[in-house]
Amino acid sequence: xxxxxxxxCLCGAVSFEATVTKAESGVCHCEMCRRWTGSALxxxxxxxxxxxxxxxxxxxxxxxxxxxxxxWCDRCGxxxxxxxxxxxxxxxxxAMALGLFDxxxxxxxxxxxxxxxxxxxxxxxxxxxxxxEKEVMAAYGGS
Ligand SMILES: [Zn+2]
Ligand SMILES: [Zn+2]
Numbered sequence: 001x002x003x004x005x006x007x008x009c010l011c012g013a014v015s016f017e018a019t020v021t022k023a024e025s026g027v028c029h030c031e032m033c034r035r036w037t038g039s040a041l042x043x044x045x046x047x048x049x050x051x052x053x054x055x056x057x058x059x060x061x062x063x064x065x066x067x068x069x070x071x072w073c074d075r076c077g078x079x080x081x082x083x084x085x086x087x088x089x090x091x092x093x094x095a096m097a098l099g100l101f102d103x104x105x106x107x108x109x110x111x112x113x114x115x116x117x118x119x120x121x122x123x124x125x126x127x128x129x130x131x132x133e134k135e136v137m138a139a140y141g142g143s
Pocket of ligand 1: 009010011012013014073074075076077078
């Protein structure tokens with residue numbers, strides 16, 4: 001399903017409306033995402049011009065690398081998004097946490113990255129693209 005999709009953090013202080021053009025999600029198993037979320041980061045890509053936030057004053061961001069930041073709600077701590085802070089890799093797309101959406105079932109997983117970094121504690125079912133760290137670096141040139 002595509003169109004206008006809504007979502008919010010656990011406490012509701014931060015909410016958003018996004019125009020979704022691709023109903024899919026991606027999973028990152030890199031060590032930074034693992035430590036940040038406690039498991040793996042599952043996100044939906046939204047173009048910067050396609051999202052409107054309410055309660056943006058509650059968004060805090062941690063600069064996790066020279067090229068990206070990771071944002072959360074300052075009231076409840078919910079993971080909000082990963083976003084590029086430089087223009088070197090294309091538009092500064094919001095990688096919005098899947099779990100924030102009111103209808104997370106609308107976004108089936110189409111790709112897992114850093115699959116060789118995934119903890120053996122779990123595995124996602126399904127027949128989708130799985131890229132190793134080396135393949136990600138070759139394809140995107142960053143993490
Ligand atoms: Zn919150
Ligand atoms: Zn990651």
